[in-house]
Structure formats: structure tokens, C-alpha cells
Amino acid sequence: MDELFPFIIAKYNYWASLILLFIGLYGMIAKNNLMKKIIGMVIFxxxxxxFYVSIGVKRGGTIPILEFGADHQPLLDATAYANPLPHVLMLTAIVVGVGTLGVALTILQKIQRVHGTIEEDEVLEDLRQ
Amino acid sequence: MKRLTLIILAACALIMLLAASDLPDWADPASPASSHLSPGFVEQAYEATHTPNVVTAVLADYRGYDTMFETVVVFLAALIIMIILRRTPHRRFCKILPHRPQRQGRDTVLKGAAQLIIPVMQVFALYVLGHGHYSPGGGFQGGVIFGASFILLALCYNLEFTINRFRERIVLLCCAGGALLYAGVGALCLAMGWNFLGYAALAGILGVSEAMARSHGILLVEVGVGITVMAVMVSIYYDLASGGDMREGL
Incomplete structure (x- = not known):
């Protein structure tokens, strides 16, 4: 136990995101209710x-907006700022995530309207008849 | 079946967690992700684009194509949602909906609070959009806040009340118009003899230096992104909340 604890602490950002990732994947695979599958997708x-945002963190680095000194010149030291690239990638990914979530909820509404249920096995049963 | 899934996923998780020990340490300034491309962005972005917010500069200038097609993806999501859910015939697509009498006296506090909050929200959204060069913000964030103000209006009053003030036809025009503004700025640069989305081409039109022209170009495309995101949020809400028939909402 004394060895395991520092092992987890050293990389706890990866542990947290990987555990969340597998909770989401489990929800997507194992749950029978389609709404719960969508919740799993969102957790994923x-x-x-x-994961991406935690990669961008630098020790001693502030947000990636340039700071200006007394002479009105920006401080151009890359170690003073967090990595901007993961932030850019995730900014667009969040909005596209909202788009995919909207489409998923729409398809769910349509399934509910056609089959009268959002339980996966009942939908499959309905399709076979 | 569930137990089998759990065992397989637990095995996968164990392998990935063990592999995580080889990844760079938390907040390591010398990690691979922070040592190749990103120092270049931080050190050169201000000189090239006159935009202190490096995230905005990378988003709308260096990765302009990516952001443009993200905007198109969001626009397509709104169209797909409408195509799947729409039930009304085409002719009453933009007809003015009959005004249903409002419930009176039951949610005064809610409506009063909405009247106070919504204008402030919209001004704040414009601030976030316009001040994205100097502080955290930009088109996506400002657009989402602006769209949320309309959703709040629909929640506190009702859906018809909101649709009568912000028609679906105008919402869809905004969806397409924002993406078109983005692509139009790119095409204008192309017409001036530069690359697509090479905002430095606007220096001649705006009468400023090339770096400042890139800053203004970023602002123009951010406005396009903001309009599209705002309209898409409202459109998705209209369709999902009413099940596609635009009559009763939540």
C-alpha cells in the first residue's frame, strides 16, 4: 500500500480521466436504457x-493570455503560460459534443415515438415483429 | 453479459492505467506536448496577430480551417435535428403561431427574475465575444451564453412566447449566416490574392498593418462563429423541447 499510493498520486490526472473514461464506456456497452447509454457517451x-486539458498544464504557468509588463511589451516566455493547444482543441470539441448530444437526443425521441420505448431489448423485440 | 463486459473493461482499464505510468508527470513544463509546437505559438502569436489571448489566435488564425469546419459541423447538427424531428407540413413553417393566453400570477418571481437576468446575460455574451482577444472568451463561449439567454426566456415564459419573438426562420438564417460570414472572410482573402483565411490580405482594405489585420480578421470570424453557435443552440432547443412541432414546450 505504501508503494501504491505515491504511484497513483504521481499520475493522478491520468487515473481520474481513465477511470471516468471506463465508467462511460461501461455505461455505453452494458446499460439497456438508451438514455443511460447517451449519459455514458457524455461521461466518455x-x-x-x-485528459487533454490536464496535458496542457505547466507548473508555474498561468492561463495562455500574454501578460504585459510596465513597458507595454508582452512577456514572451513559453514556460510562464499553460500550453494553449489542448485548450483550442477542446474548445471546439465541447461545442461539437453539444451537437452530437443534440443529435443523439433527437434520435432517441424518434425511437420513442416509433417504438414507444427506449429500452434496447424492447426496441429489438419490436423490430423483429 | 454485464459481468463479462465488466471483466473485459476492467482488464482494459488495468492495462491503460499501468501504461499511464509512462506518460509525462503532472504539470511537467518539459513534457512532449508542451515542448514542440506550443512554445512557438506563445512566442510568435503576438507579433504575428496582435492578439494577447494565444488560444483565440491559434483557434481562429493558425487553425482557421479546423474552426470553420467545426462551425459547419454544428450547423449540420442543427439541420439534422430539424430533418429528423420535423412533423409539421412545410407551409406552416414560418407562420405566426397563435398566441396562447399566458398563465397569470403563478410565476411572477420567475418572470421578474428572467426580465432582470436576460438583458444582462445578452450584454455579457457580447462582451465575452468582443473581448475574446484580451480575456478568456470568444465566439463559441459568447454564442453559447447568448443562446442560453433565449433558452432561459423559453423556460421562464413558454416556447411560443419565445418563438414569436425569435422566429425559426430567422434562427435558421442566423445559423447559415454565421457560417457564411466565416467562409466569406476566407473567400475575401482569397480574392485579394492571399490564401483562404489569410487575414493579412485585409490590411489593404482596413488600412492597418498586416498583424493588426489578422487581429481584425480573427474578430470577424469569431462573430460568425458566435452567430452560428447562438442560433444552433436556440434551434436545437426549439426542436427538442417541442418534439419538432413547435407548439408546446416544456
């Missing part, structure tokens, strides 16, 4: 967002 997406 959030885990990936967390």
Missing part, C-alpha cells in the same frame, strides 16, 4: 476533455 467525452 468529458473524460477525454479532462
Amino acid at each position: 467525452q468529458t473524460a477525454i476533455l479532462l
